[in-house]
Amino acid sequence: MLIFEHSQPGRRNPTQAPPAKANIKDIPGRFLRRRRPLLPEVSEMQVVRHYTRLSQKNFSIDTQFYPLGSCTMKYNPRASNKLAMLPPFLGRHPRGPESSGQGFLACMYELQEMLKDVTGMQAVSLTPLAGAQGEFAGVAMIHAYHDSRGDKHRTEMLVPDAAHGTNPATAVMCGYAVREIPTDANGDVDLAALKAAVGPRTAGLMLTNPSTLGVFERRITEIAKIVHEAGGLLYYDGANLNAILGRVKPGDMGFDVIHMNLHKTFSTPHGGGGPGAGPVAANARLEPFLPIPMVGLRDGKYHWLMEKHRPQSIGRLSASMGNAGVLLRAYVYARLLGREGMHRVAEFSTLNANYLLAQLTKAGFDAAFPKRRATHEFILTLKKLKETKGVIAMDVAKRLLDKGFHAPTTYFPLLVPECFLIEPTETEAKEELDRFVAALAEILREIDGNPELVKTAPHTTPVRRLDDVRAAREPDLTWTPAT
Amino acid sequence: MPFIPHTDADIKAMLAAIGVDSIETLFEEIPERLRSGKLTRVPEGLNEMQITRLMQERAQQDGLYLNFIGAGAYEHHIPAAVWEIATRGEFYSAYTPYQAEASQGTLQLLYEYQTMMASLTGMDVSNASLYEGASALAEAVLMAVRAHKKARRVLMPLTVHPVYREVVRTIVRNQQIELIELPYCTEGGNIIPASLKRFENEEAAALVIPQPNFFGALEEVDELTDWAQAHGMYAIALVNPTSLAILKAPGEWGAKGADIAVGEGQPLGAPLSSGGPYFGFLACKESLVRQMPGRIIGRTVDVDGKPGFTLTLQAREQHIRRSKATSNICTNQGLVVTAATIYMSLLGPDGLERVAQACHANTNALIERLTAIRGVERVFNRPVFHEAVLRLDAPVADTLRALEDEKIIGGFDLSGHYPELGQALLVCATETRTAADIEDYGRALEGILGRGTRPSKRAAKTRSTV
Numbered sequence: 001m002l003i004f005e006h007s008q009p010g011r012r013n014p015t016q017a018p019p020a021k022a023n024i025k026d027i028p029g030r031f032l033r034r035r036r037p038l039l040p041e042v043s044e045m046q047v048v049r050h051y052t053r054l055s056q057k058n059f060s061i062d063t064q065f066y067p068l069g070s071c072t073m074k075y076n077p078r079a080s081n082k083l084a085m086l087p088p089f090l091g092r093h094p095r096g097p098e099s100s101g102q103g104f105l106a107c108m109y110e111l112q113e114m115l116k117d118v119t120g121m122q123a124v125s126l127t128p129l130a131g132a133q134g135e136f137a138g139v140a141m142i143h144a145y146h147d148s149r150g151d152k153h154r155t156e157m158l159v160p161d162a163a164h165g166t167n168p169a170t171a172v173m174c175g176y177a178v179r180e181i182p183t184d185a186n187g188d189v190d191l192a193a194l195k196a197a198v199g200p201r202t203a204g205l206m207l208t209n210p211s212t213l214g215v216f217e218r219r220i221t222e223i224a225k226i227v228h229e230a231g232g233l234l235y236y237d238g239a240n241l242n243a244i245l246g247r248v249k250p251g252d253m254g255f256d257v258i259h260m261n262l263h264k265t266f267s268t269p270h271g272g273g274g275p276g277a278g279p280v281a282a283n284a285r286l287e288p289f290l291p292i293p294m295v296g297l298r299d300g301k302y303h304w305l306m307e308k309h310r311p312q313s314i315g316r317l318s319a320s321m322g323n324a325g326v327l328l329r330a331y332v333y334a335r336l337l338g339r340e341g342m343h344r345v346a347e348f349s350t351l352n353a354n355y356l357l358a359q360l361t362k363a364g365f366d367a368a369f370p371k372r373r374a375t376h377e378f379i380l381t382l383k384k385l386k387e388t389k390g391v392i393a394m395d396v397a398k399r400l401l402d403k404g405f406h407a408p409t410t411y412f413p414l415l416v417p418e419c420f421l422i423e424p425t426e427t428e429a430k431e432e433l434d435r436f437v438a439a440l441a442e443i444l445r446e447i448d449g450n451p452e453l454v455k456t457a458p459h460t461t462p463v464r465r466l467d468d469v470r471a472a473r474e475p476d477l478t479w480t481p482a483t
Numbered sequence: 484m485p486f487i488p489h490t491d492a493d494i495k496a497m498l499a500a501i502g503v504d505s506i507e508t509l510f511e512e513i514p515e516r517l518r519s520g521k522l523t524r525v526p527e528g529l530n531e532m533q534i535t536r537l538m539q540e541r542a543q544q545d546g547l548y549l550n551f552i553g554a555g556a557y558e559h560h561i562p563a564a565v566w567e568i569a570t571r572g573e574f575y576s577a578y579t580p581y582q583a584e585a586s587q588g589t590l591q592l593l594y595e596y597q598t599m600m601a602s603l604t605g606m607d608v609s610n611a612s613l614y615e616g617a618s619a620l621a622e623a624v625l626m627a628v629r630a631h632k633k634a635r636r637v638l639m640p641l642t643v644h645p646v647y648r649e650v651v652r653t654i655v656r657n658q659q660i661e662l663i664e665l666p667y668c669t670e671g672g673n674i675i676p677a678s679l680k681r682f683e684n685e686e687a688a689a690l691v692i693p694q695p696n697f698f699g700a701l702e703e704v705d706e707l708t709d710w711a712q713a714h715g716m717y718a719i720a721l722v723n724p725t726s727l728a729i730l731k732a733p734g735e736w737g738a739k740g741a742d743i744a745v746g747e748g749q750p751l752g753a754p755l756s757s758g759g760p761y762f763g764f765l766a767c768k769e770s771l772v773r774q775m776p777g778r779i780i781g782r783t784v785d786v787d788g789k790p791g792f793t794l795t796l797q798a799r800e801q802h803i804r805r806s807k808a809t810s811n812i813c814t815n816q817g818l819v820v821t822a823a824t825i826y827m828s829l830l831g832p833d834g835l836e837r838v839a840q841a842c843h844a845n846t847n848a849l850i851e852r853l854t855a856i857r858g859v860e861r862v863f864n865r866p867v868f869h870e871a872v873l874r875l876d877a878p879v880a881d882t883l884r885a886l887e888d889e890k891i892i893g894g895f896d897l898s899g900h901y902p903e904l905g906q907a908l909l910v911c912a913t914e915t916r917t918a919a920d921i922e923d924y925g926r927a928l929e930g931i932l933g934r935g936t937r938p939s940k941r942a943a944k945t946r947s948t949v
Contacts, residue, residue, distance in 0.1 A: 003595050003828050016562045017834035018914050022844035024729060027866050031701050033731050036832040038602035047828045048564050051821075055573035057588035062572025068581075075486050076576050079531045085566070085754075086542040093552050094758030096892050097883070100548055103541030104757055117524035129614040129759070132801070132811040136654070143657055166813055168806035175657030178806045216512045248513060249520040263814075271818030272589040273579035273778065275614075275760035291653070315653035319555055319617040319646050319747070320758020332538065338528020341485040343521075347506045348487045354509050355497040373512050401585050409581075412802070429488040430497060456786075461584035463791035471783035471795040475772065477608045478598040479782075 003050050004479055007040040016044070038481070057462045058272070059406045065432050067356075069377045069409035069421025070164070070212060072242045072264035074349075077333060080268065084328035094320035098303050104324070105302035109295045111331045112279075118241075118342065119258050120251025121281035125290040127322045131239065134259025134278025135170040135206075138235045140314045141257055141282065141289040142204045143174050145233065148289075148312065154203035154231070160189055162213050162413045164239060167206045176203055183415060187213040187369045189223060198230035208237040209253065210244070210375035212413045213368070214353075214421065224254025233257065233286070241265045242425070243350060243376035246343035250281075257282045265345075266330035277326040288312040293321045348426035349376035356424050356433050363441040368416045377423035379416050386418050391447050391454055393418040398465065399446070399457035403439040485528060546890070549920055551849065553870045553911030554697075554895035555616065555644050556758065557725065557750045559838065560915055561822075562829045565752045569822040579778070579814065583793040589817065590792035593780040596824040603727045603827075604720070604744035605734025606766035611778040612815040616747025617650035619763025620721055622776045622810060623745040624651055624689065626767075627717040628660055629809065630774045631688035634715075638687050640665040640674050642696035643721060645900040663687065669903070672698040672863030672872060676706040689717040692741065694733075695726060698909065699846075699870030700863055708737030717742040724764065725750040725842065726868045728835040733766075743767045752826030753819050762816035762823065773799060776810035841914035842869040845921070849912040852925040855936045859928070862907055870911040872897065872904065877932055879906045885931040891924055 042050070059066065066073035092101055112124040128134035139157065146154045157171035160181045168178040179197055182190045189207070205227045209217045217223065224234055236250040236258035242265045244250075250258045262268050262277040270276075282290055292313045294305040304321070307313065337345070353374040360380060361367055368379035382393045397407035397420070409421035424433060447454050458464060489497075494506070503509060510518060529537065550558045569575070573588060580586030580593075593611045600609035613619040624637050639648055639662045652662060663685060668675045673696060690711035694704050704720070711718040720733030720741035733741035749761035767775060773796065781795030801808040830838065846869045853859050858876035875882055879896045886893035894910040901907060912921060929935055 012833050016829050017837040018841035022840040024840050024843050039832045040828050041831045051568045054588040055571045058573040058577045059585035060573045061576035083538040088542040088545040090754035090756050091547050092757045093550050093755045094556050095554050095895050101545055103544035114525045117522050130814045132813045165801035165805045166811045169801035169808040169811035172806045173811050248517050252517050269576050270578045272574055272577045273817035274814035275816045276814050316649045318615050323759035324757035325760050335529050335534050337485050339522045339525040341528045344484050350509045351506050354501045358501045407582050427486045430493040458584050462587045464785040466583050466785050466791045466793045467783045471781040471793050476782040478601045
């Protein structure tokens with residue numbers, strides 16, 4: 001039932017609005033609204049009950065194991081949320097003076113410093129609002145760098161075929177043509193193809209490492225050399241930073257600019273699809289181009305770094321400085337972990353992934369790259385199941401929902417047929433991983449005994465498989481009251 | 484180990500299952516030289532008690548101020564239930580609803596949100612939100628250029644928030660899109676429709692129409708919309724959602740209605756929070772839906788014919804279309820939209836209307852009180868909604884600093900972005916300001932300027948002339 005279907009004309013919540021109708025007679029009639037908007041007229045309790053019930057129709061980290069590959073669904077500490085929502089932080093206006101925000105700015109400055117250390121970079125801007133905007137910032141900075149040198153012929157951005165869809169989409173938004181680089185059989189970038197592709201038109205290469213294939217790009221130093229020698233720059237997509245947090249610094253791998261997804265690696269949380277935070281870090285070469293505002297420190301006072309301090313900046317990406325409340329959550333998380341805690345993130349996310357891979361292989365599943373170590377995630381291919389039993393990865397994913405587990409990422413990356421990208425994260429206990437293995441093993445037995453049960457899953461969720469074709473062909477995007 | 488549950492026995496058993504003797508071995512594919520990444524500038528970890536103390540001290544250091552500033556972010560009452568419900572773990576710790584069967588809560592909520600925003604803006608459809616207002620405007624500009632196919636120019640009035648204009652410039656710069664700035668009338672603080680004649684032959688893809696504009700002034704939206712469409716441009720409405728409870732919806736502007744409506748969603752339940760997280764909203768006519776950026780939720784049925792909700796029209800998006808996507812956007816602002824949907828449900832049409840009216844009346848009262856002080860005057864004579872420009876006969880920056888000592892944030896200093904207006908200040912009083920707050924501001928300003936009220940308080944001065 002929709003909230004609108006609980007609505008009764010004339011029902012109000014007097015506690016939540018000013019008591020009296022105020023005078024607005026100075027606004028001429030031609031500017032005024034004629035028909036009231038379609039907002040529900042419901043009591044406070046009806047609202048609370050409706051949305052509480054809706055929440056219960058979601059799977060979430062707080063209620064289920066959520067091994068969604070490439071998304072780093074780790075525990076979101078409650079302290080991060082509570083402390084980011086202290087009243088002075090919530091009440092601070094973005095255009096309020098610096099002097100009224102020294103406590104907030106201190107957190108932001110220290111977060112910049114910690115992220116510099118983690119990435120091995122020279123400077124950090126916290127401004128980008130999400131991963132995709134961080135990518136945009138990074139690629140726009142590469143563009144600005146070449147422009148500043150009068151190097152106008154670099155029109156191509158190289159992107160491995162395994163990359164996230166945001167990489168090519170971002171390159172296009174920054175005015176580049178995309179050139180795809182193939183991947184070899186072991187999941188590494190095809191070096192011969194890369195060498196053939198680079199040249200005077202190369203603006204740069206966008207790379208995720210560990211890659212979206214769940215393996216570490218072993219020849220990264222060589223790749224960096226090839227791109228740099230051709231005059232291009234290296235952009236690091238920090239989607240998989242959890243795999244190397246506190247172990248390997250992207251700056252040491254030869255990257256010039258990197259974005260991070262704090263909603264993943266710094267657990268800020270995902271919030272049902274945002275808000276994220278996608279800070280960008282750069283080495284000395286690209287540092288002048290970082291987006292503004294940034295936070296500076298002078299004579300013991302924190303202040304905004306704006307156009308006048310940073311004239312070569314690519315500019316602003318939002319009306320203020322990023323998703324400030326998300327950044328505060330990341331700050332709290334970083335301080336709770338501390339140096340040692342961060343070192344352990346990579347260790348234990350890697351341990352959990354390799355354990356899960358070992359156990360699932362023993363249970364009869366096929367690794368996509370059996371000769372490789374898992375990083376913080378790994379890929380299974382269910383190709384054999386499709387060929388022998390007619391059961392596809394989507395069926396197994398849906399059956400997992402019946403067993404109380406969120407499905408792994410399915411059908412991404414596109415290079416591996418019938419794939420599951422599985423990322424357990426460091427915050428899951430061994431028992432939970434064992435239960436997940438047992439559930440998948442049970443599904444294999446079900447496929448042998450009663451494949452229809454799996455092919456028609458899920459059976460226990462609030463709705464069963466939805467008609468996506470109808471949704472796209474006859475879009476029903478807003479509710480209309482019956483007349 | 485913070486948030487890592489492994490016991491020594493677990494680690495041993497897991498390593499044995501993998502067939503290695505140490506965790507270090509799991510990193511053997513990473514070249515040795517790269518594995519040195521010891522952190523030096525990250526401090527030792529704190530426990531929750533220690534970080535709580537630290538954050539409380541930092542928050543206390545910032546303190547609480549009386550806000551008379553808007554300029555794109557507005558302090559409104561947020562019902563307690565809004566964030567209580569929005570931060571339930573099932574909303575807070577879920578991901579983008581790719582697995583529809585396991586995400587019906589988020590999906591249905593977003594469908595309800597789309598319905599509310601489409602209705603509030605008077606448009607056919609809404610997406611499931613964008614990051615925030617300024618970047619949402621950039622997305623609207625890109626969308627109009629894509630849909631137009633021929634022109635790559637967009638008319639951008641100087642009455643649009645100056646920071647929004649900067650953001651749009653940053654985002655569209657590398658796509659050879661030209662932004663043409665439109666001047667405003669210095670008496671009214673608005674765009675004079677007749678002055679657009681010289682832009683008739685610009686072959687632009689769109690005209691951005693802010694309502695209310697950055698100065699709080701009301702634009703002649705009907706004439707501007709008709710003019711844009713008559714000259715082959717899309718009309719992009721940039722609106723404040725609270726204002727739409729009383730101001731004409733973009734879908735009703737002019738003869739045909741605006742084509743795209745976009746704006747900052749923060750007033751609908753998001754705290755000021757130093758600028759985010761907020762959300763941007765974007766709604767449009769049905770004919771443009773396939774050019775929309777961002778997530779869109781549709782209602783459909785499951786295999787049993789039961790209604791359900793799913794991400795739809797994904798053929799526009801980066802994870803399917805890659806380099807041919809409408810935008811690189813991946814996330815929306817799910818959690819803030821959750822709050823906004825609960826906020827709009829709690830207020831309802833009557834509540835939101837009362838909030839808008841109270842904001843407007845309070846701003847009028849503020850203008851009346853402040854312009855009663857000698858040396859403080861209204862700059863523009865147009866009708867406004869809940870924000871207005873005042874001019875001081877003293878430096879604005881110094882005055883604001885002095886007000887800050889009295890714990891008052893007195894407004895937004897316009898002298899940097901609009902030097903032609905002199906020592907001008909943009910002020911706002913939402914429904915959260917009381918008569919006593921307004922009086923406090925008035926007294927403080929009198930003290931700082933060193934003078935009292937005018938001998939004859941002319942209330943008429945604050946009434947707009949049309």
